[in-house]
Amino acid sequence: MKPRAGTRPLPGGPGAADGRVEATAADGIGRLVFVNPAKRNALSTRMMLDAATVLDRFREDDRIRAVILSGAGDTFASGADLGEAAATGPDGQHTRPVTPEGAGRLFSSLDAFDRPLLAMIRGHCLGAGVAVALRADIRIATEDSVFGIPAARVGIGYPVPEVESLVAAVGPGAASDLLFTARRIDGVEAHRIGLVTRLTRDGDLDDEVAKAARTIAANAPLSVRAAKATIAAVVGGNRAPALEHAQRLIDLCSDSADAREGALAFVQRRAPEFRGR
Numbered sequence: 001m002k003p004r005a006g007t008r009p010l011p012g013g014p015g016a017a018d019g020r021v022e023a024t025a026a027d028g029i030g031r032l033v034f035v036n037p038a039k040r041n042a043l044s045t046r047m048m049l050d051a052a053t054v055l056d057r058f059r060e061d062d063r064i065r066a067v068i069l070s071g072a073g074d075t076f077a078s079g080a081d082l083g084e085a086a087a088t089g090p091d092g093q094h095t096r097p098v099t100p101e102g103a104g105r106l107f108s109s110l111d112a113f114d115r116p117l118l119a120m121i122r123g124h125c126l127g128a129g130v131a132v133a134l135r136a137d138i139r140i141a142t143e144d145s146v147f148g149i150p151a152a153r154v155g156i157g158y159p160v161p162e163v164e165s166l167v168a169a170v171g172p173g174a175a176s177d178l179l180f181t182a183r184r185i186d187g188v189e190a191h192r193i194g195l196v197t198r199l200t201r202d203g204d205l206d207d208e209v210a211k212a213a214r215t216i217a218a219n220a221p222l223s224v225r226a227a228k229a230t231i232a233a234v235v236g237g238n239r240a241p242a243l244e245h246a247q248r249l250i251d252l253c254s255d256s257a258d259a260r261e262g263a264l265a266f267v268q269r270r271a272p273e274f275r276g277r
Contacts, residue, residue, distance in 0.1 A: 008052040019043040022072070028217035029187065029210075030058040040078035041071040043128050044184035044244055045102035047081075052109040063274055065217040066114070068209055069136055070120040071129075077144070079127030082154065089246040103128065107161065110135040114225050116216050120204055120209040121145050121187075132194075134165040137228060139195070140209050141187045143201040147195060159206070166233055170194045220258040220275035226250045 019036030034041045044053075049123075056155050058064045069267060071077050080103070110117065110132070119136035124146045133139050151158040158166075158179060167175045174193040178185070191199040200208045226249035233242035253259055258274045265272035 006082075019047045021047055021050045021054060023058075025058065025061070025064060025266040026213075028063055028065040029213045030054075030061075030064045031065060031070070032058075033070050033072050034077050035072040036081070037073055039081060039083065040075045041073070042078045042081040042083070043106075043132075044081040048102035048106040052105040055106075055109040055113055059109075059115075059200075062221075064115065065221050065276075066116045066118060066213045068118045068120055068213055069132065071123070073123075074120070075123030076121045077129030077132060078124045079129055079150065084116055094197055097153075098194050103131075103159075107131070107135065114228065115221070116224060116228060118209055118213055118216075120205060121196070122205055126150060126184075131159075131162040131165070134162070134195075136199045137231075138212060140198040140200060140205065140212065141190060141196045142205050143187045143199055143203065145187040145190070145196075146184050147178075147187070147190045148182065149178050150182045152179065152182040216270075218274075220253070220256075220262060220272070220274040222249070222253045222258055226253050 019034070019039065021040070022031075022033040022035055024031050032051060034043060034047060034051070036042055036044065036047065055067070058067055063195050075116070104127055117131040117136040118140065119139040119141075121133060121139060121141035122145055123142075125141070126146070127150055130147060130149055149158055163175065163179070166178070172195045174195075177183075185193075185195075187196060187199055190196040198208065198212075226246065227248050228243070230246040233239060233246045236242050256270075257277045261274060262272050
């Protein structure tokens with residue numbers, strides 16, 4: 001069932017012990033917030049599965065034109081919840097950390113999302129948090145935010161798709177530096193190497209991200225979707241099918257009511273009212 005118009009909360013996970021997600025939608029903009037304050041918004045398996053469900057619901061709603069990803073309070077996400085690895089089951093054995101099922105579901109939903117994703121980053125953005133942020137089309141962060149991939153310090157391998165995203169954003173040299181040393185960098189350096197799209201002061205972050213989302217939401221939805229698909233095709237590995245899909249979306253724009261509305265609004269010197277048709 002699609003969310004109602006206006007400001008509408010969507011369900012996240014029920015378990016406060018292992019964190020939750022909160023989601024709302026209003027004026028064409030969806031918001032998904034990671035909430036796990038006791039662990040600096042570390043992403044548990046439950047949170048990842050619930051976030052994937054929210055994103056899938058947003059994708060089914062044509063009124064949603066952009067989605068903002070953020071963390072509750074003063075941090076984005078401090079990585080996967082490695083505390084899950086320390087828990088023991090009834091047989092006395094250690095349970096696994098964040099399961100491939102949880103991460104896979106979340107990243108598949110992020111990859112499948114066909115409208116702009118904006119990551120609003122303050123505080124810590126580490127490990128799995130970086131992986132989530134890299135799947136956003138636009139990453140806006142504060143100057144004093146903290147980025148890092150501590151996989152080498154905890155003895156795990158950063159997954160291939162996440163390394164691909166990192167290399168695409170910052171290049172092999174900077175990716176090697178971050179992965180080999182597991183060092184942390186601030187928002188200024190993250191912006192310099194391409195990990196962050198825009199940089200702002202902490203007090204301006206919410207307004208900066210909201211303004212960007214509103215600007216996107218006011219543009220022609222079919223054109224924005226076509227642009228996102230084309231960018232994905234250009235940078236992706238399986239180019240032929242992706243380019244074919246992008247071209248279909250571009251052709252759809254040319255024949256749309258929005259294209260006619262855009263031309264008419266230009267002639268009449270007024271703001272266009274796009275319907276996504």
